[in-house]
Amino acid sequence: MPMTASDLPTLNASLNATAAVLLATGYYFIRTGRRERHRACMIAALVASALFLTSYVIYHIQVGSVPFKGVGAIRTVYFTILITHVVLAIVIVPLVLVTVSRALRGRFDRHRAIARWTLPLWLYVSVTGVIVYWMLYRMQP
Numbered sequence: 001m002p003m004t005a006s007d008l009p010t011l012n013a014s015l016n017a018t019a020a021v022l023l024a025t026g027y028y029f030i031r032t033g034r035r036e037r038h039r040a041c042m043i044a045a046l047v048a049s050a051l052f053l054t055s056y057v058i059y060h061i062q063v064g065s066v067p068f069k070g071v072g073a074i075r076t077v078y079f080t081i082l083i084t085h086v087v088l089a090i091v092i093v094p095l096v097l098v099t100v101s102r103a104l105r106g107r108f109d110r111h112r113a114i115a116r117w118t119l120p121l122w123l124y125v126s127v128t129g130v131i132v133y134w135m136l137y138r139m140q141p
Contacts, residue, residue, distance in 0.1 A: 070139070
C-alpha cells in the first residue's frame with residue numbers, strides 16, 4: 001500500500017525518535033572513546049533529521065496547519081512545548097551544520113566547544129517533536 005500524506009506525521013515522529021536514540025547512543029560512544037561509532041551515529045542522526053525535515057515540509061505543503069483541539073491546562077502544556085520546540089528547531093539547524101562541519105574538518109577542539117550546546121538542544125528538539133506528534137495526533141478526541 002503506498003504511503004499517503006496521512007502517514008507522514010507517524011513517519012516524522014519515528015524519524016525524530018530515531019534521531020534522539022542515535023544522538024544519545026553517539027554521546028555514549030564518544031564518552032567511552034569509540035570515535036568511529038560516535039561518528040556513524042551522529043551522521044545517521046543527521047540523516048534521520050534531514051529526512052524528517054523533508055517529510056515535514058512535504059506534509060505541511062499538502063495539509064497545511066493542523067489545529068490542536070485540546071482545552072484547559074493541556075492546551076497550555078501543548079503550546080509551551082510547541083513554541084519551545086519550534087524556536088529551538090530553528091536555532092538547531094545552523095548549530096548542527098557548524099558542529100558537523102567542524103568535526104568533518106578535524107577541528108575537534110572547536111567541535112567539542114559547540115557540541116556541548118548542540119547535543120542537548122538537538123535532543124530536546126527531537127524528543128519534543130515526538131511529544132508534539134503524540135499530543136496533536138494521538139491524544140486529541
